[in-house]
Amino acid sequence: MSADLVSLVTSLAQRARAASLALATAPTAAKNDALTKLAALLDSSHAALLEANTRDLASAEAAALTPASRERLTLTPAKLAHLAQSVREVVALPDPVGETLADWTRPNGLRLRQVRVPIGVIAIIYEARPNVTVDCAILCLKSGNATILRGGKECFHTNTALAALIARALAEAGLPANAVQLVPTTDRAALTHLLKLDTLIHCVIPRGGESLIRFVVQNSTIPVIKHYTGVCFVYVDQNADPAMAESILINAKVQRPGVCNAAEQLLVHAAIAATLLPRLAAALLASGVQLRCDPAAAAILARTGLAHTSAQPADYTTEFLALTLAVRVVASLDEAIATINRDGSAHTDAIVTRDPAAAARFQAAVDSAVVLWNASTRFNDGFEFGFGAEIGISTDRLHARGPMGLRELCSYKYLVEGTGQVRG
């Protein structure tokens, strides 16, 4: 890599670090002022933003995008209005910084307080989605973190225009404009260098598909918070209420099949499969879901003339993100638990049962971030949890697990107050 590129990226990270120290003690009012000004700027800058977006859409890079990706890249007045509204919603959220998490006094009289503080500098690595630029910047800002944004190359002009508005809002609110910076090049080498700056950047959050996350994990010496796939299970126990099982399964599979908390796998207890599986399958088929069945499930559906195919082994660990569901019959609750812990992704799994003991055992033994009893997997979501916002759903076990809101964008520190104590 060229020395110029090294210098460009390093100095950007140094500016972010300096900004983070100022931002860490910035009053809530100043952060909210910057957010309010940003919302107004978004509302008043449609022409410039749409012009930049048009340049991106006309580029050779954008021509290679799938229709779905191109749709996500495209800004419209309605999308911009929605973005401004989401900024205003973050103004209304409580500031997570400064809260005392613990407060105790030792026998020697030392008083210890654990208080929530920003993490510091957070790098967001993402694809050609301009809304991510704004969503991540505002959540990091509200939680007192400086942000380095590195979006997809197809979105470069749009992101540059958005970043300019953010910098202007920060400066007008008296906060360091460097608190949010866009990496001013789409050179992959710049990203690789950025991911080694572990003395300046404290956390990397990749937002995108598995290959993007994997690239970041393999190249970063900075801690990464990952949002990997959800191979989510619904287990229908022998004591399940049939109507509730149908309702939860349909919601988990069909309501929004392309997201990480959608169900991909169905397990049905053998004692109830012959009677309940045809009802579930009929409802799923009516919703357009294709069923990939193990031999036991296939035999039951064959007897009732319901459409299905035979599952291949890979289907049992697949995140389809489509109207496809793998279906298996299990002999016991223990087999369901072992199957989920072996084939799932420890993301979101649900049991439907009337039996509290079975539910308790399932919730204790299933090793997943969110384990639901008699509710849809779709509830693993920061808004549904009441966090008011979400930067993603962490599949890590360190720091944040499950929905990540403003509090999960913070660290803590200890304040120790003495009267001259020394250690003996």
Add this chain to the structure above:
Amino acid sequence: MSADLVSLVTSLAQRARAASLALATAPTAAKNDALTKLAALLDSSHAALLEANTRDLASAEAAALTPASRERLTLTPAKLAHLAQSVREVVALPDPVGETLADWTRPNGLRLRQVRVPIGVIAIIYEARPNVTVDCAILCLKSGNATILRGGKECFHTNTALAALIARALAEAGLPANAVQLVPTTDRAALTHLLKLDTLIHCVIPRGGESLIRFVVQNSTIPVIKHYTGVCFVYVDQNADPAMAESILINAKVQRPGVCNAAEQLLVHAAIAATLLPRLAAALLASGVQLRCDPAAAAILARTGLAHTSAQPADYTTEFLALTLAVRVVASLDEAIATINRDGSAHTDAIVTRDPAAAARFQAAVDSAVVLWNASTRFNDGFEFGFGAEIGISTDRLHARGPMGLRELCSYKYLVEGTGQVRG
């Protein structure tokens, strides 16, 4: 790397993962039973352990160790008795697993509980210190995690003997013997492969010097919790009590100079330096501390005939781990804060002052894990914090920051309880 080595390490990690699922729901009594049995086995196995240790000490690898490292490798009956005692102390600590961290109900009736659970599988990478084998295994066990141990090659026979006792204690308590496993080879390639097994191992904790930690960070795709150096500051404010400043500084610098929470850097406010610095310097010199001074401090000490040398720029960011202290005069509280945030390691920093406003500003603005007011830096320690144990002092900002006890060896999960709710 040979296919045999890949298979050896991968199957070891698979066994650890399976053991971790059993351990996650193991009752406290079973874990304490295993610990109690281990303490008894340590007491009754002196002959076998000392024999294995003698083999290690006689090896070519051990011959290359420094005297200090060789001392740490050497077991004695007294050290073994101390080790057994430390196991018994962990029995007495509360089990961190299962505690409810939050419990709330959403408007739609969904009840959400956040409960503390083990992380899963933790790999400990360390040097030739047999006490680390036991210390880490028992803390991970008590917190419900399966452990993979990879110690220094100079300690291989001792670690093998210790691991055999741990496995026996686990099995006799009805817990999976694979809950604690030693990597059965000291081949560096095996370690490199281990550090890529991010679907089986959830956390790596390197315990040792900076080069070991750096190697792990650069080679691991598993999240790493780091315990880097402490370049700790004592700042003596203009309103400091002179006797307290002397007492805290001597304790922070001299009580145990070779550890990460010892002071390495002294800052003195210019308004008090001419009168106070000679007193502080005299006390430090009487304790055998060498002083490396900036021009302002050097001028004051030269006037009073106190021994010192001129500091080189590198001294201001150095962790000496010895009876050496860098000394600077600062013009203001703000300069002290900026100096610490620029030259320190965000580990442990202290202010000595009678002024509560200065202390509050220092504690808010110094971006370190532990910020003390009128107390020695040596208090950044899990035992001194009242955690009852410590696996290290984290210099990370994600997950654990500062002293890491049993709770910091845990993750959490969400248990969601509904009555058939689906998402609209």
